[in-house]
Amino acid sequence: MENGPPTIGFEDGTIDVERLLVEPQDGHVSVDSVMCFNEKIPENVMDMEDVTRSFGVTNNGIAQEGEHILNRDVLDSVSSEVEVGYFRLQNDFCSMGEEYLLGYTGFEFAESITNLDYGSSECLQTSVSDNPVPSSSAGMDTPWKTDLFRIMELPNDQLNVDSSDFGEIPSLCHESETLAEEKPLKSPISCTLQDIGKFQDISSCSFQDILSDGNDTSLSPSVEMFCNPKSEKNDEFRVTGQNGEANNALETTSTRASCSGALPTQKRSRKPTQRYIDELADPISRHSKRRREVSSSILKHKSPGVKDHKKCHIRSREVILPAEESSVVAIQVPFGSLVHKECPKSPADDMVRCSDRGNPIIKSKDNLVTPENQKRRDECNTAVRLKKRDDNIVAASQKKRDENGTAAHLKKRDDRLVAPSKKKIDCVLAASPKKKVDCLIRQEKIDDYPTAESPEEVNGRRKHHRLWTIAEVKKLIDGVSEYGVGRWSRIKKLFFSASAHRTSVDLKDKWRNLLKASGLQGQGNRQGEKKRNLAWRPLPKSILRRVCELATMYPYPKGRKHKIAHIHRDSPDRSTDITLNDYRKILRSINEN
DNA sequence: CTTAGGG
DNA sequence: CCCTAAG
Incomplete structure (x- = not known):
């Protein structure tokens, strides 16, 4: 409604590409918030990345500005090809490809899109069908995105842009809003591209590495950082910012909020998909098998209903992201907002604690891994030991032995440790069962910080393997x-x-x-x-x-x-x-x- | 109890 | 980190 082009399509179904251009730069056109056409997008190539590629959008922008540059020439040539419908090529959308979508897993749309890789438009249709386009009057969102859905709804063989779509753009707002509401993650305002940049500087690995890393296993925190803010943008047409300023996030968020307020309900918020959970959990799990073992047992004993609170675990875990110790500085990723929303306790506690010796380093700690997010994980925890030496062992007997042994040792060790603080107790007292679990998790985190004051123990058991700062x-x-x-x-x-x-x-x-x-x-x-x-x-x-x-x-x-x-x-x-x-x-x- | 070393 | 054996 604000500054975006109210309409970008012509009556004949073509698209005014020029209107899509945003802030020409150095002969390049920023494609943020810009979309494209579906042109001749092959049926089986719905993958955004493919689309992006086919139109010459470069991906190298991520690392720098998180924006993609589309060569104007290319764009121009493309414009002539635009015939029916269009895709919104949001910058991150393009570059992130599946990652992006994964980050979005909170709602079906993401999952469906993810499946686009496999070339079926059915996914799209099904996903959309889940969210029928309601007709409402209030409209703050851009038509672009909503039209994306429109397109999806269309049968595979007739990807046409109904000119009427542009006229009823406002009516589509509702759906967009709904989608926005369904997003499982609220991107923290503090999470800006700048932060990301910092992360990059600090860590030796490039963003690409991170991305690829996340590819096989799951979203790395950093990826999430990217994804979340972007997701916001994706829903918000108001995406201005190539700069990824915090303000943007706020703006968009507020915008959405107001909009949703105007259009209450109709859609119940959806819980994060199992897949989403899995993705999140994976990276950490890889690193802290051991911890998992211990924690699992702890959790198992403490709260039988752990599984039910998986989500909470995830949240809490997200608080602390794996930081790199490559340099003296470690990065603390501001994921606090997420936690705040879901968990009563703020991650700040951990951070403060962690700064013993005045070292501002936040250890990544595999420890955080603990929160088992998935059934699979839980199962593993309870049934299988992931230790190296247990690799070949599935037998319960072995497991038992290990547990006993470790337990005894831990106990012994604990005795020598400083008396645990009462934090944990407080936590438990003040919390519902669900929160209890969180507390446990937090406990673990705290534990990781080698402060004499916070050697908490869980049920007499202690987590071992603290990363050396x-x-x-x-x-x-x-x-x-x-x-x-x-x-x-x-x-x-x-x-x-x-x-x-x-x-x-x-x-x-x-x-x-x-x-x-x-x-x-x-x-x-x-x-x-x-x-x-x-x-x-x-x-x-x-x-x-x-x-x-x-x-x-x-x-x-x-x-x-x-x-x-x-x-x-x-x-x-x-x-x-x-x-x-x-x-x-x-x-x-x-x-x- | 402390170390060294293997796991 | 765990575990064990050797001073």
């Missing part, structure tokens, strides 16, 4: 540089007194891993090491370097008898860093004596 690694390195390799208990005492977890053994193990990562240890198969190195989580090179230095300094085996003499002798050659550490170490030893 860079800060921790640094501390470890400092400790090693001070005390040398092998004095894990001391290092633990002095550097990790704050973190109840991280036993001396853990330190030792971590150091071992660091050595591997630094590629300085395995003399035999250095190549293998290196290869694995790539798989390693991007560790700050500075850390790796220090590890190397320390490793050379203190041969891992106890062979560092002459350590001190060595140091003195070599200190001039050593980096200032090491020298300083040595100095400190000496001082400390002196003090102790």
